[in-house]
Amino acid sequence: ACGNSSSGKDVKITILQGKVENNKQFKQIAKDYEKSHPHVKIEVTSIGGGTQYDPVLKTRISSGNAPTIFSLAGPADVQQFKAHEADLSDTKAAKAAQPGTLSAVKTGGKTVGLPFNVEGYGLVYNKQVFQKAGIDPNSLTTMDKLEAAIKQIDAQKSELGIKGVFATPGKEAWVFSDHLANLYIGQDFNGNALKLYKSKKMPFTKANDMKTMIDLEKTYSIQPIMQLDYSAQVNQYFSQGKVAMIQQGDWIYPTIEGIDKDFAKNDVGMIPIPVPGEEGKMPVGTSLYWAVNSKKSTQEQKAAKDFLDWMYTSKEGKKQVVNKLHFVPAYKGYSNFKMSDPLTSAVFEYSQNHKTTGWAFPGYTGTSWDPDVAQPNLQKYLSGKQSWDKTVQNMKDGWAKQQKSSNN
Amino acid sequence: MVKINLDHIYKRYQGNTDYSVSDFNLDIKDGEFIVFVGPSGCGKSTTLRMIAGLEDITKGDFKMDGKVMNKVQPKDRDIAMVFQNYALYPHMTVFDNMAFGLNIRKNDKEDTKKRVDNAAKILGLTPYLKRKPAALSGGQRQRVALGRAIVRDANLFLLDEPLSNLDAKLRVQMRTEIAQLHQRLGRNFIYVTHDQVEAMTMADRIVIMNDGMIQQVGTPAELYSKPENKFVAGFIGSPATNFFDVKIEDGKIVNDGGINIAIPEGQYKVLEQKGYVGKDVIFGIRPEDIHAEEVAIQAFPDAIINAKIQVSELLGAESILYSNLGGTDFIAKVDARDHREPGDNVQMAFEMTKAHYFDKDTEETIL
Amino acid sequence: MVKINLDHIYKRYQGNTDYSVSDFNLDIKDGEFIVFVGPSGCGKSTTLRMIAGLEDITKGDFKMDGKVMNKVQPKDRDIAMVFQNYALYPHMTVFDNMAFGLNIRKNDKEDTKKRVDNAAKILGLTPYLKRKPAALSGGQRQRVALGRAIVRDANLFLLDEPLSNLDAKLRVQMRTEIAQLHQRLGRNFIYVTHDQVEAMTMADRIVIMNDGMIQQVGTPAELYSKPENKFVAGFIGSPATNFFDVKIEDGKIVNDGGINIAIPEGQYKVLEQKGYVGKDVIFGIRPEDIHAEEVAIQAFPDAIINAKIQVSELLGAESILYSNLGGTDFIAKVDARDHREPGDNVQMAFEMTKAHYFDKDTEETIL
């Protein structure tokens, strides 16, 4: 309905996005859109696997082959590509975005990104194991209760037919540096990524709380944790019922489903990590944002915005977002939708009930602190090479050092 | 010092349909100097290579001192060899090329140096010891190849045309050196050459081959004076023996081309015995047994022919006269004094006691 | 058909301190057949390679038809060459090897085939046309190399020992073919050989080299009978000329070793004129000019020597006698009838009219 405004001349928009696992669906959605908007052509490309998204975007931009729509991962990206980001504040989607979801992409009074979706994480658990052990996961609302439950399960591992309480992926440092640390570091910034990004200091006041949690995950995991990676955690252990729970988010659902459909449908659930002071709240946030290339012709930009609006705010678009992409929407107007799986349902539920905390970690994921300081230090701690105090100290110092030399 | 037996040996190269060597049968005595001769491609090198162990023997046994050696590695046969194509090590100096075989055997360094220096002196290679083969002339390379063999003290020496690229003077010199080496070491030598002089002077026995098969084995004198077939007669001696198709009639050989010559009595008797009278045979006479001197003409009055010189070559002491008799070319080697120019008509006499007769079909020697 | 001038040409290879060819000066007439001879390493191949343009000329000019060619690319010189080391294309069949030069020139395919087939027939290579060089015998490879040249119709033919690995019979045959080719095409040929017979029979003129320098240029007969210095006298003829150190005294040559021989009057006059009487000179006499026949002994009574045979070789029609006279080895080539065994004492006569005399210092010919 909106596409027809473009004066009858054909436009082609290109999309480069960082979520490979959804590329196929995006392509289908684009096809549908092309059907109803005959003058628009959409080409969707994604970057996957071993290569990072940023270098490709950069080379595409610098070689004059820039996409019309691209994705941004957080404030650091916003900063890096600021010359190419169009203001999206006047789009329908921006207006419909849920409060808080745009805070990371607001810069100089402009809104330069639209969230893909929201995601949430916590402890994804195996219903059967908990049932057998006689524990109600929803009752684990404090660290003490959680710890007691963990110990109980650990004690009857063999009866429960599991190899460990957790499968803790020591190889995937981001699980700790981003998701876990966010819960504790983020408290100092109210869960606001932008604030964190701009902060010269990292107080890390809740470091001790984090130690308790990380120690639990470390001690009660299948060993050696430093050998476990994401697919060991999710595909090999959790999805095959070999552990009671893992610290992950709703995005793992398709993977579980790929391994065992029935198990995915019936036996998984997610509870928030009982962070002291923020019990019962799930960390929900946005990992990727859409941006529109401001260097493209206005006509092309317009077509791009129209497409995004259509996807997130039209009736057909919404259906696609929920049913095809299995996204938990970051936008208003989805209340009558039902999420398709237990994990997204959990996220959706928590966010509908506003029982959420914010994601502060996008404030550091794009900086070198994450890969150069946080991740190696946490891994050192996990492999027993370094004390917790030293780890925390290094993280704080590293942050201060980085922020001192950066100019934002 | 070994006894060597080649026992009905055959060789067919992969990809060929014919045998390159067939039914090669030869016993070599201790310390013998054997020379292989034969036309290009007759299988001389192939035979050497089988003896060396470089080619598999297709059929038959090769024995050294009675032991079958077919499967023994070349390196364990204790052989020194001069390759027809030299096969120098391009990355080694002349010295190292020659010293290689000794070094491999952990020969005393000093002794090696002495031997190589000595060989280099003999071969005239002393100034080139530090060069790589690529910076040598053809003959120098060949001498290096020869040097590689003569420094060795092997059981058996195989020399494949080792002197072909040397000048006459050097060749004579080398011939002597090789002969001396043979005498000194008392080892078996097998020597391939195309040079008749070399073959005649060096060999204890000559093996003459054609088309992969042995034609005759014998001392040089035997081959020269008692060739077993037309091939041998035609091959040994240079220029080659002249052959005429003739008929034996009335104690004479005759043909349409102007030959009408009396056969010495002894010869005729044998021909008669063997039943060749009245038959066509091949008559052979060597160029050096055709004379043009007055003395000879008078000495052999019933063995005279008349021919017109077609080409003549004066070679210092001798003259080679090319003529034609009734369609058959023939060559006479006469004293330089009797040199004639093309176009001259000359009377020549055949020295019939030296004549040979061959069966027309089998080409075997009759007499 | 070109006139070729080599104008004081020098060549020094990189890395060498000496010149491999020095002051090479030669004019070749239209259609001449030139033969280079000389000891191994004397610079024959180097000279050919400079003519072909394969080596840079260090100094001097090479001209064809008056035009300096030093910088002209080999391919533009229209030359056919037989390399001493063959240089066959290992990846091509014999046919393709021979046809290559013609194909490059876009010669008509059929004509090429005809020429190659014809050459193969002459060379006895017809059965091998489909083979690769690696599957040929040494002589066959050499014939391919020769074939590559003879199919061509070049301005200038350079043949570097093209027959060295062939048997005597084939060699004679090839010699004739090359001579015929030369006659038919009327092109210039430069031919390197170690074979005296080839040199003597094929050459219009022979260039005899030593140590990179020309020793003498002349017709075969000139070189044989009028060598300009001791080197030439010693090089041409096989076995080589015998040299004795003698003193000229009283119309005689004498030395301590038992030589006491009258000098023919005419010769003595010249020696006297040139002031050699009473002086030491080098006396040279060819093996074939030393006689052992009774007749000769009687004919040359004041040119008799007595020697003990050390080695003797019977070569069919001739016999080579190796003796020593007062410390100087010498060789006589006598008729097979006069063959003697080692240890025999023999009277021999020098045919003094054929004798040569050389200055002891310069080694130039006196007479």
Add this chain to the structure above:
Amino acid sequence: MKTKGRTIIGIVGLLLGILWLFPFYLIVSNSFKTPKGIFASVLSLPHPSTTDNYVNSFQALHFIASLTNSLIITICSVLVIILASSMAAYALQRNHSKLSSGLLLLFISAMLIPFQSVMIPLTANFGAVHFLNMWGLVIMYLGFDCSLSVFLYQGTLSSIPIAMDESAELEGASRWQIFTKVIFPMLSPITVTVAILNIIAIWNDYLLPSLVLPQAQYTIPLQMFNFFGEYTKQWHLALAGITISIIPVILFYLFAQKWIIKGVTDGAVK
């Protein structure tokens, strides 16, 4: 004794071969497993086995289209590389001067540059002249891969007797003819080697084409990486994909190997 030696060699070879093949066993056996099966036990044989992975991955890879693209790009690039670098190596090897050694060092040093450091300027330059497509990619491969190829050719050229050039030159061949008719054929073992090395590099390359190619020209590896998400790796599809995509290379290799023959220069010179 000869045969005994061969047996020992054969056994050693067999053992090494098994060691080398083991990862391929993993690839192939897991490609027939269900996703669950893969993670249940990586090392076991597939049971239950399925060929679905092949069907799905064949589709997901747009196999025919991406195979065509891969083939075009690989074949063109390799042909260009072989021709250009053998020519260059020939020029450098047959010329003995400071200049040619200098040029060779230049070629060699080009091999040392980490690709990632030129990636952005490179694509920017090519983009500026609208050459970000297959043909631009072919030029880039020539630039990146010619050094190694020149280096390889240069080394073997030294074993081809200069007499070959000389003889051809005398027969009237131009430099180009000498090269194409005489030298190049004799280089065949190294040409095959160069071809193999470049083919596998180009066939498997991901990063460069991902920067250069428009979607319509996507190659197999580009499609393949769709199986490797940010978090999830669809191993079952990827392994099937790997299996079908290396078959062409293996076939080529088996075919090409015959050309690496012994003794190309045998019988050339005495």
Add this chain to the structure above:
Amino acid sequence: MKNRSLSFWLFLTPTLIALALVVFIPVIEGLFYSFTDWDGLTFTKMVGFQNYITLFHDKAFINAFWFTVGFVIVTVIMLNVIGLGLALLVTQKFKGNNFLRTVFFMPNMIGGLILGFIWQFIFTQGFQALGNALHMHWLLNWLTNETTGFWGLVIVTVWQMSGYIMIIYIAYLQNIPNEIIEAAKIDGASAWQRFTKITFPMIAPAFTVCMFLTLSNGFKIYDQNLSLTNGGPYNSTQMLAMDIVNTAYNSANFSLSEAKAIVFFVIVAAISLLQVAYNRKREADLH
């Protein structure tokens, strides 16, 4: 060929142009950027040698450098020994040598990234299972610390690259004229002596090439590093190329990354070219 001749240049033109376009011009641009504050898209100012000063204080870079040096030393030796060994093995006459050639080369047919992922399986599952079954402790816990990470990388690299090195050696081995080997046999050289005294000197160019290749590849290795250990744990197995890439893309510090690349290039070039020059000289002495 004379270097003034036209054909000399004509033969070189295609490669020189491609090299210039693809390598040299971009490198010069990169060199320039290393003196700026380039962020991959634009730069605002020249910073002089700032980036170069920074990098010499960059612990990660220094660590990566030494880790890489160790890796290079080990792999260069192993790859050449094993690669040449395999080449010699499969050029022997025995049944199945052709098959083995294919087998040894096959690892190259899979890209480095995927290979790394596959080997993770082997190290974590295969080694673990084997270690438990055989009670061999050293087989356990691979890739969880620097040492096993290092050897893991070495194993994968050797497994993959030795077939590559092998076929280069094979190509050169095949070029040795038969007759020379035959001459050595006659001279009494054993198989080993033929190898050391004849074969090896004759394939000296291959040795130069392979040394260079293994050296430069070792320094430049990235894919396997990324997919096998991703630099972990705690960046202890991060190699130079990865550090450079991460500097650029994770930290968005492109100019520093370019500076690192230049320093890296200079170091590697110095080592490799020295090696080549040395070996070439040796070769020249040989021919």
